[in-house]
Amino acid sequence: MIDKLEFFIALAQAEHFGRAAEECGISQPTLSAAIRQLEDQLGVVLVQRASRYQGLTPEGQRVLEWARRIVGDTRTMRDEMRAARKGLAGHIRIAVIPTALAMVQKITEPFQARHPAVTFQILSRNSLQVLSLLENLEIDAGITYLDNEPLGRVTSVPLYEEQYHLIAASGTPLADRESVTWREVSDLRLCLLTPDMQNRRIINQHLLEAGVETKPTLESNSMIVLFSHIRTGKWASIMPRNVALSFGFPEEIQMVPITEPQTQHLVGLVATHREPYTPLVSALLHEAATLANANIF
Known part of the structure; x- marks a missing residue:
């Protein structure tokens, strides 16, 4: 059966x-x-x-x-x-929203050091796809937003909060400022994630709250595409500071906090809620909670 x-x-x-x-x-x-x-x-x-x-x-x-x-x-x-016979081993499938991809290694590296017989598959997916893959048993866990849209029946471990910044080349409009407002960044030539991404929906929401519309001249579902266009000096973007830092931008790229309001959104690890969890998922949830409590992120 x-x-x-x-x-x-x-x-x-x-x-x-x-x-x-x-x-x-x-x-x-x-x-x-x-x-x-x-x-x-x-x-x-x-x-x-x-x-x-x-x-x-x-x-x-x-x-x-x-x-x-x-x-x-x-x-x-x-x-x-199998874990009882051979110890913790196997393959963990994790789907991750694009803005969190650079943070995954903060979990996978220490986890695999502790459990060398475990391997990983990391997939880039939007937040809705993460939940769908979990529901269909196609992945073991996901990393997504926890506080912006409904998650359904999942177990979650908060990891870190995104803080939004204007990312722009030195010498371009607003790049030399100590802070900018959401209304001000709406006038720039922006490159943003595509509308199917929750990060983009969050940005749209904050711009709308500031009384302006989103007007990107370039959209992509790839963070690498956005970064490459920022470096031309012809585009600016709005993205979490930790994402920009993870790519090691050169000095000519500036990260300016966006205020009025200054917003934060919680990102975490999610897994389908069930008891008992598989040994791999149980160990992964424990590892994530331990690292989050140690402020690794």
């Missing part, structure tokens, strides 16, 4: 029999047969079908919730037994 539930989760995520079969490493007929067997075992229709996948039935939606719980608990049991 566990294998069938895993196939069902994959189908609900892919919304296509062929893609789901490919992700599971099986043929499409095998996947279809497994879903029908699951329906027969439960006595309900799970998937709306015609010539192709058309979504889940109401019963299918409910079974999906149970499937995620059962599959998650089964994986936890397997991981715990």
